[in-house]
Amino acid sequence: MSHFPEQTEQSRPTHTVEDYLMTMHVLERDHGEIVAARLAEILQVTPATVAMTLKRMQRDNWIAGRGRQEGVHLTATGRAAADSVVRRHMLIEWLLLKVLKVPFLQIHAEAHNLEHAISPLLEERLVDILHNPKFCPHGNPFPGCEAAAQQWKPLAELPAGAQGVMRRLHEFGEEDQALLKFLHDNGLMPGAGIKVLEVLTFNQTMTLQVGEKQVMLGFAPARYVYVE
Numbered sequence: 001m002s003h004f005p006e007q008t009e010q011s012r013p014t015h016t017v018e019d020y021l022m023t024m025h026v027l028e029r030d031h032g033e034i035v036a037a038r039l040a041e042i043l044q045v046t047p048a049t050v051a052m053t054l055k056r057m058q059r060d061n062w063i064a065g066r067g068r069q070e071g072v073h074l075t076a077t078g079r080a081a082a083d084s085v086v087r088r089h090m091l092i093e094w095l096l097l098k099v100l101k102v103p104f105l106q107i108h109a110e111a112h113n114l115e116h117a118i119s120p121l122l123e124e125r126l127v128d129i130l131h132n133p134k135f136c137p138h139g140n141p142f143p144g145c146e147a148a149a150q151q152w153k154p155l156a157e158l159p160a161g162a163q164g165v166m167r168r169l170h171e172f173g174e175e176d177q178a179l180l181k182f183l184h185d186n187g188l189m190p191g192a193g194i195k196v197l198e199v200l201t202f203n204q205t206m207t208l209q210v211g212e213k214q215v216m217l218g219f220a221p222a223r224y225v226y227v228e
């Protein structure tokens with residue numbers, strides 16, 4: 001008999017909780033607030049579902065806070081669990097891309113299904129076989145490697161005439177399959193050289209030179225693209 005009856009339940013979050021933890025990791029990393037409305041929007045579930053899950057997560061000590069309107073934050077346990085699922089997700093993306101040759105457009109969605117099943121032993125083997133990557137294939141930093149991505153600027157903040165190399169598509173951009181396909185089809189992927197040709201503030205768009213192509217992009221998706 002354990003002296004800590006909560007412990008077994010605590011040791012491994014459910015799939016749903018892991019999905020929440022991953023989103024919370026991204027929000028906290030980006031200095032955003034974790035509020036129920038934002039979670040509902042990102043995870044595409046109803047506010048009632050979010051409220052229920054947050055209550056359970058608070059009971060199980062993954063998060064703490066003053067309630068759904070006030071915002072919550074990850075506890076130390078919650079943060080460790082969140083870092084772990086983010087790491088597993090990113091490692092699986094590399095495994096799918098490099099080893100299993102899954103097309104780039106599919107790796108994020110496929111990784112979402114597999115990330116929950118990875119044991120600490122498999123995680124260790126993946127780190128080894130993939131040579132301890134610092135970024136996911138989309139350029140998002142592994143937990144603990146955030147500093148390496150700090151200098152990269154959102155494309156939406158660049159003026160006409162600026163140029164650079166695309167380094168990263170933010171996690172919330174990975175989630176948007178239509179955006180991902182558009183960027184991919186137009187060569188806007190990590191490593192691509194980009195020049196800002198024109199910025200139309202009234203229209204909320206920018207025109208880019210990407211290789212041989214001219215591409216028009218709205219400010220909203222351009223906030224998910226980071227350039228060095």
Ligand SMILES: [Zn+2]
Binds near residue numbers: 093109
């Ligand atoms: Zn992903």
Ligand SMILES: [Zn+2]
Binds near residue numbers: 093136
């Ligand atoms: Zn990724």
